[in-house]
Amino acid sequence: MKDKIKQLAEEINSRILSNREELEKFRIEFLSKKGLIPVLFTLFKDVPPEHRKEIGQMINELKLRAQEIINEAKTALESDQQEEASATDLTRPGLEFQLGARHPISIVKNKIIDIFARIGYTVSEGPEIEDDWHNFSALNFPKDHPARDMQDTFFIEKDPEILLRTHTSSVQVRVMENTRPPIRTISPGRVFRNEAISARSHCIFHQVEGLYVDKGVSFADLKQTLYYFAKELLGENTKIRFRPSFFPFTEPSAEMDVSCNICKGEGCNVCKYTGWLEILGCGMVDPQVLDNCGIDSNTYTGLAFGMGIERVAMMLYQIKDIRLYFENDLRFLKQFGSIV
Ligand code: PHE
Numbered sequence: 001m002k003d004k005i006k007q008l009a010e011e012i013n014s015r016i017l018s019n020r021e022e023l024e025k026f027r028i029e030f031l032s033k034k035g036l037i038p039v040l041f042t043l044f045k046d047v048p049p050e051h052r053k054e055i056g057q058m059i060n061e062l063k064l065r066a067q068e069i070i071n072e073a074k075t076a077l078e079s080d081q082q083e084e085a086s087a088t089d090l091t092r093p094g095l096e097f098q099l100g101a102r103h104p105i106s107i108v109k110n111k112i113i114d115i116f117a118r119i120g121y122t123v124s125e126g127p128e129i130e131d132d133w134h135n136f137s138a139l140n141f142p143k144d145h146p147a148r149d150m151q152d153t154f155f156i157e158k159d160p161e162i163l164l165r166t167h168t169s170s171v172q173v174r175v176m177e178n179t180r181p182p183i184r185t186i187s188p189g190r191v192f193r194n195e196a197i198s199a200r201s202h203c204i205f206h207q208v209e210g211l212y213v214d215k216g217v218s219f220a221d222l223k224q225t226l227y228y229f230a231k232e233l234l235g236e237n238t239k240i241r242f243r244p245s246f247f248p249f250t251e252p253s254a255e256m257d258v259s260c261n262i263c264k265g266e267g268c269n270v271c272k273y274t275g276w277l278e279i280l281g282c283g284m285v286d287p288q289v290l291d292n293c294g295i296d297s298n299t300y301t302g303l304a305f306g307m308g309i310e311r312v313a314m315m316l317y318q319i320k321d322i323r324l325y326f327e328n329d330l331r332f333l334k335q336f337g338s339i340v
Contacts, residue, residue, distance in 0.1 A: 001040075001047060005058045008036060012066050017073035026073075030066045037063050104336045105206055105325055108313040109188050112208045115232045116186050119225070121210060124185045126171035128192070132161035134170040138292045139249040152194040154203075164192035167306060169249060172211045176293035181300050182214040188309070199321040206309040211285070213295060213302035219252070219284055222303040226282060230258050233312070239265070241276065250283025250304055262318065270318065277315055280307035 012030060017023045030037050040059045047055050113123055126134075141148050154164040171187035188208045195201045212221065223242070230238045239259040247253045257278050260271035267273035282305035287297035295302075310322050317336070319325075324332050 009062055023073050101334050104313045105309050108309050120184050122185045124171050124175050124187045126174050130165040130170045134173045135165050138173045139169055140286055140288055141248045154192050154194050166193050167191050168207045168209045184212045186210040202322050209306035211304050213300055217301045217303050234261050249286050249289045251286045253283035256280050280305050
């Protein structure tokens with residue numbers, strides 16, 4: 001019996017427990033119910049009484065020693081694990097930091113604002129949800145006038161009429177109602193029209209509209225202002241031309257074309273071989289509109305113009321499909337210069 005105990009003691013001291021499986025195997029082999037050490041206790045009943053004390057003590061010591069080995073191995077394994085977790089490699093390259101880029105609509109909007117700021121235009125903003133007065137009536141769109149159909153309005157409420165603004169001319173009505181001339185302001189913003197979505201039109205787009213009201217503002221001012229704008233935006237050699245048009249709130253009204261800066265006027269598929277691209281609507285503010293907003297049309301005159309930012313950006317960057325602006329595909333958005 002004594003030899004058996006000594007042999008087991010040697011055995012447990014020589015075991016190397018380097019992982020959790022080995023540790024568990026050790027526990028089962030020596031300490032579980034049918035393990036080698038508890039078995040010694042069952043053999044104990046055959047030990048003659050005079051050796052019981054000594055042998056009993058040896059078995060107890062053996063059991064304690066086995067327990068101790070298990071505890072030591074456990075602590076060692078745990079601290080190994082902790083060390084592994086904190087072993088950060090400080091020389092590894094960091095994760096790549098993705099820089100954002102401005103949306104092409106914002107880039108072009110800011111360009112347009114900059115150009116007009118240089119000749120004294122401030123920026124005005126207003127609500128996207130409008131009433132009938134600011135979007136239509138004040139601007140000379142009589143009720144049931146077919147000109148309202150041009151605008152394909154999204155109505156929110158019928159009575160009284162509340163709608164999503166179809167142009168930012170509504171902001172200019174608010175400015176004219178609340179400030180006295182001289183007024184020189186542009187209103188950039190989002191507008192909404194119930195149009196089928198295609199490569200050339202969308203139900204949401206952005207405009208910049210401009211307004212200049214003072215004594216003696218003339219059509220010559222309108223032409224010169226827009227000529228300056230076109231040259232600043234598209235280059236010194238840009239040519240412009242005006243075609244007569246109609247808007248309820250301007251008289252006379254015109255549409256302005258710029259010479260195609262892609263083919264330099266020779267004809268290409270962007271300008272449909274005409275050498276010209278239409279970029280904005282404009283005109284002299286109808287005297288009735290000034291009066292509607294409490295500005296005396298006998299004393300003051302005004303010029304106004306409005307353009308779609310998407311269209312200007314399509315021209316500048318040769319973007320062929322308006323839907324790209326709203327899809328948020330990073331491969332598209334990243335092409336327009338980073339914010340830094
Ligand atoms: N409000 C017009 C539109 O949305 C543009 C415009 C503004 C035309 C000012 C003339 C003068 O189409």
